[in-house]
Amino acid sequence: MNNRILLGLDNGNKCIKTSEGYISEAGFIKSNNEPISTSNLLIYEGKFYSIGSSRLSVQMDKTVNQDAFILSLPAIADVINKVGVEGDVDVILGVGLPIVNYGTLKKKFREYFLRRDIKFNFNKKDYAINIVDCRTYPQGYSALITVFNSYRNLLCNVIDIGGYTIDFFKVENGIIDVSSCYSLPNGIITLIANIQQELLKTNIRLTETQIQEIITGKEPVLFEADIKEVIKVMSEEYVENLLAKIQEYGFEFRNPTIFTGGGSMTLKTYIEESSKIKYVDFLDQFANAKGYKILLEQELRR
Numbered sequence: 465m466n467n468r469i470l471l472g473l474d475n476g477n478k479c480i481k482t483s484e485g486y487i488s489e490a491g492f493i494k495s496n497n498e499p500i501s502t503s504n505l506l507i508y509e510g511k512f513y514s515i516g517s518s519r520l521s522v523q524m525d526k527t528v529n530q531d532a533f534i535l536s537l538p539a540i541a542d543v544i545n546k547v548g549v550e551g552d553v554d555v556i557l558g559v560g561l562p563i564v565n566y567g568t569l570k571k572k573f574r575e576y577f578l579r580r581d582i583k584f585n586f587n588k589k590d591y592a593i594n595i596v597d598c599r600t601y602p603q604g605y606s607a608l609i610t611v612f613n614s615y616r617n618l619l620c621n622v623i624d625i626g627g628y629t630i631d632f633f634k635v636e637n638g639i640i641d642v643s644s645c646y647s648l649p650n651g652i653i654t655l656i657a658n659i660q661q662e663l664l665k666t667n668i669r670l671t672e673t674q675i676q677e678i679i680t681g682k683e684p685v686l687f688e689a690d691i692k693e694v695i696k697v698m699s700e701e702y703v704e705n706l707l708a709k710i711q712e713y714g715f716e717f718r719n720p721t722i723f724t725g726g727g728s729m730t731l732k733t734y735i736e737e738s739s740k741i742k743y744v745d746f747l748d749q750f751a752n753a754k755g756y757k758i759l760l761e762q763e764l765r766r
Contacts, residue, residue: 473557480536484543489519491516492520513534563647604623607622607724608722609758662698
């Protein structure tokens, strides 16, 4: 009998994350020949993939190509190593979709991952796996599951700021208000792109990582104060405009508001400083993936 592993996998547009703490940029460079650097190198079906070296373009329906599957393999390798199992491994995945797409893509996304006899090499180690089952769960709500007992008797807002989308909805007494589920196509990637365009006007070229580090208060390099000020002002405007837009959908920020997603963590300081928010809680960027695994374990026990 093969070893069995359960894994929560968050296929974000910006990063791939797992319930076990793995994180990687959602991208790769594909080559027919072995590249000079073998760090984070995946070999699958005779092709070489340098994982995390270049973010791929946003794909709302991830079943249209093999990119999401390719990016899942290093994440699965990571958990196999952490658990320490050898030989063939049966993998059961918990994955997620934005709430607004959940009903239409749930079945398709589940079937996308179901495969057997998958053989690959990652970081010079061979793996043989079967993805024997996959269950799909709603993003945002899955993150809330990780702190469910704290909010089970309250009316609260959940805002998931991801790479490309911002999903938000209300939960009352632990149940999603399905009439309050919305999604906006202007996640953290759009803010970063707008900052890059603004800086290009003065012939300044910063990477996504550099901008993200400045937003979070880190100092990647010694940039002039005016560059940091541009990023600060644009980040403040982004947060204020986002909160105002969410209020237009009938959300009351006197109720507890739970922020999740990598974008929320990046913008945490600006969200906390906003006068619009009264009570705020932040779940880390792994919360969705952890929630997928919790829901997966509960479902398999039934």
